[in-house]
Amino acid sequence: MSIGFLRQALNTLQAQSRRRTSHRVNQWFKWLSPGISVKRWLLISVAGVVLASLGLAIWIKLTPIFWVLEFLRGFLGVITEILPNYISGPLVILFGLLLLLWGQTRTVGSITKVLRPQGQSEEELIDVLLAHRRLYRGPKIVVIGGGTGLSTLLRGLKTYSANITAIVTVADDGGSSGRLRQEFGVLPPGDIRNCLAALADEEKLLTELFQYRFKAGDGLTGHSFGNLFLTAMSDITGDLERAVAASSKVLAVRGQVLPATLSDVRLWAELADGRRIEGESSIPEAGGSIVKIGCIPANPPALPAAIKAIKEADYIIIGPGSLYTSLIPNLLVPQIADAIAASLAPRIYVCNIMTQPGETQGYTVSDHIRAIDAACGRQLFDAVLVHKKSPSPRSLIRYAQQNSHPVFLDREAVLDLGRRIVLANILFEDDIGCVRHNPQRLARVLFRWYSGAHLGMGR
Template sequence: MKQLKITNRRPKIVVIGGGTGLPVILRSLKEKDADVTAVVTVADDGGSSGALRKSFNAVPPGDLRNVLTALSDIPELQKQIFQYRFKKDDSTLSGHTIGNLIISATADMEGNIYRAIQLLATMMHVKGHVYPAAEEPLVLHAKYMDGTTESGESHIPKKGKMIDYVTVTCTDENKTVKAGRKVKSSIMDADMVVLGPGSLFTSILPNLMIPEIGEALLKTEAKVVYISNIMTQLGETENVNDADHIKVLHKHLGQKFIDIALTNIGQVPEFYIENEQNEEYLLQVEHDFKGLQEEVPLIISDDFLQLTSKGVYHNGEKVAEEIFKTAFNSQRKIKEYFKNA
């Protein structure tokens, strides 16, 4: 059982993940009176990030770029420049973003991705903390239900098979996988740790499979929240409901560790699914309330949908409000407990 701890400060909220869902939540949490830390996956090997990872033998910058932008207080025009992606007809820089190039160049200049991100965070007036989950690129490995295996974050979903388990290694297999600086201590000192939203096997679990991070999640006194995905994902979570997502996470760490499930019960209109531009996303994740009750002590369910011209996302403001309210109420109960003891 997690022990109560007394505190007299802003709640510390650590968000772990990657992909497009993480920045949505971080942008809204930034506006709350909370001490926000983002721990960002470093297993991406596709697109611009993958190309730069290969060229520099360095941590892929894409997810870190999006998180820095989400937490930054620089003017919108500067963010747009940082996020600008070169057109496909540019033979040299095709597909690369300016931000990816800047992060890679800064890491090369500083000799370390951690120092590079801290420098850029200062330059970009980041409100919060951004830490890479590891300080060198990781290789994601998957074992499928049929016993076969595949390696590489961008290759794993393309097999079209149900994934049983994932692990990570360093690109140099003689090295031990280690968490990045301040990652473990941030989790241990947090009031709340948030997982997701993001691809279950390729954005969230790569972080948890770093031994120090997995161990910290099992030992921390912080409440651990899982934000369930809205849509199933091709090659990862076909026919997987919200309770199944949590069962997978518990299976990977060998015990139940998630305290709160935040799940969407709003209905995605059929025409949004039919017109979804991202072919990875298939159908809406089904809600299994009974299954969730068997996995977690607390369920927060609501219509968390944000329908945009680009697709279906979480309503960052509503999700952040629930996260902050839960963290704040936990702190208040802790203070009242010690006051009345």
């Protein structure tokens, strides 16, 4: 009984040893992957050792080197008498290479231990380098929108590419952003704050910090830390664009966040009952049916960096987000709409899952598309991503009490508008029945469609 137990234990230990050895060998070979720029430096290191040895030999006139070589020749002669040269030679070469790899591995391990932040998972440096290389070779993605929908999407996209540009509306005039806009004359930082937190490497901690709202203090109550941070940076750097760029460096943001315009934009909407409502926060509260939307000043100039990003984009995504107060305000900047229309990159619109009271009550998918087309005067995207399944009964009841319902897919009307339909399960419901897009699922579906569209365009 005991012999069988010992045999089983030995077999288990051997299997674990083989797995560890296999893992270590795999990690070594990863350093030889193309694009890591390790092989060339390894060869240069070896050449340096050889040259240094030759230089030492010349300097000391070969006297000690000669006797060392004589000793090695005698030693190797003994070895070759015991083992043939076609066996002893490869064995010595293999032993030398193993020593070299072991030394390099220990060196890299020591560097990794120093560079790895305290508390970070035991991730190999080569895996970090490979992930970094993959992300920074990813497609150039431009995402246009605002609100929580845009930041949700960015959380998923940043795991596929670091070449992300989020173009964000600056029409917000409610809450903390609105107060800062009135008191300091700065552009509203709220949506930009959310995007910066979503793209940051330490997202969880930064999100908590940036979303922290002061609950006491004269003038501080209701303000978020992130909004105050960006306001201070705007004052220090001179404008919001520089403030966001500087903040991105401080926060190690993966990608970039750009305001659609640096103009002080104010939204207005004409309702079906003839009323004209001004102010982004006032439009949903008016409770009417929107028939036209615009901004003051009309035709604001676009941020040049935003236009450059759109022209260079491999992939353009519009939404998700509030149709009239998050998405369309970006497209009211004519240069942005023109750049999107002229782009040859795949373009897709991510439709909202639920209608929004005061903006899109009763809207179908085709109604969302028509509203965007009407605001821009042209067709800006090729396909629309729609959630496939209905939310749970608990969520439906919760939203129905707020006069909000799932956006109905009127397939024939969408196809008549010349749009392809991408159906997928991309919904996330929290514990209280709040419906959102799932960042990982959404990003995975968007990249799958991009790969297919990109291949199709290549053919």
